[in-house]
Amino acid sequence: MKYRHFASFLPLVLVLGGAPLRAQDAAPADAGAAPAAAPAKAPKTELAKDMDKVNRAFRKLRTQISDSTKNDSTLQLLGALRDAAEAAGKETPAKAADLPPADQDKFNADYQSKLKDFLTAVDAVIADVKGGDNATAATDLKKLAALEHDDHKEFRKPEKEDNK
Numbered sequence: 820m821k822y823r824h825f826a827s828f829l830p831l832v833l834v835l836g837g838a839p840l841r842a843q844d845a846a847p848a849d850a851g852a853a854p855a856a857a858p859a860k861a862p863k864t865e866l867a868k869d870m871d872k873v874n875r876a877f878r879k880l881r882t883q884i885s886d887s888t889k890n891d892s893t894l895q896l897l898g899a900l901r902d903a904a905e906a907a908g909k910e911t912p913a914k915a916a917d918l919p920p921a922d923q924d925k926f927n928a929d930y931q932s933k934l935k936d937f938l939t940a941v942d943a944v945i946a947d948v949k950g951g952d953n954a955t956a957a958t959d960l961k962k963l964a965a966l967e968h969d970d971h972k973e974f975r976k977p978e979k980e981d982n983k
Contacts, residue, residue, distance in 0.1 A: 866910035872903035877964065884948075884957045893948050893956075901941045908934045914976040926974075933970050940966055 883889040947956035
């Protein structure tokens with residue numbers, strides 16, 4: 820009787836126990852293979868670098884704009900944001916290269932116009948903070964973020980093409 824249980828249990832152990840052994844045997848063969856190369860990212864443009872500075876400042880501003888004890892830091896962040904936005908105004912969006920030459924001038928003019936509107940909105944937030952009205956500054960910062968979001972839809976080149 821004892822052997823009958825052992826005889827039915829033995830094939831199960833061999834089948835289940837053999838899988839890890841086969842996996843261990845396969846591991847060294849794969850270990851020598853070179854890892855798959857990640858797709859190369861295009862180098863960042865100056866415009867993208869400037870916009871990264873704007874985004875970093877935005878993230879910090881959202882957390883401290885309502886706190887009047889941090890107004891000095893807030894003004895420094897707003898100054899950095901404004902400087903980066905001004906520098907971005909000297910650049911041309913990559914999306915312009917994808918447009919027909921006849922449409923590029925209008926696209927660039929629209930970009931410059933929207934950037935001036937953005938800078939005007941930044942100046943409004945700066946004035947609110949300097950005036951000590953952090954509640955209004957927080958509201959104006961939300962409007963500024965919405966303006967940035969809308970402008971990105973219009974002027975930023977999509978990072979990936981949709982596969983439809």
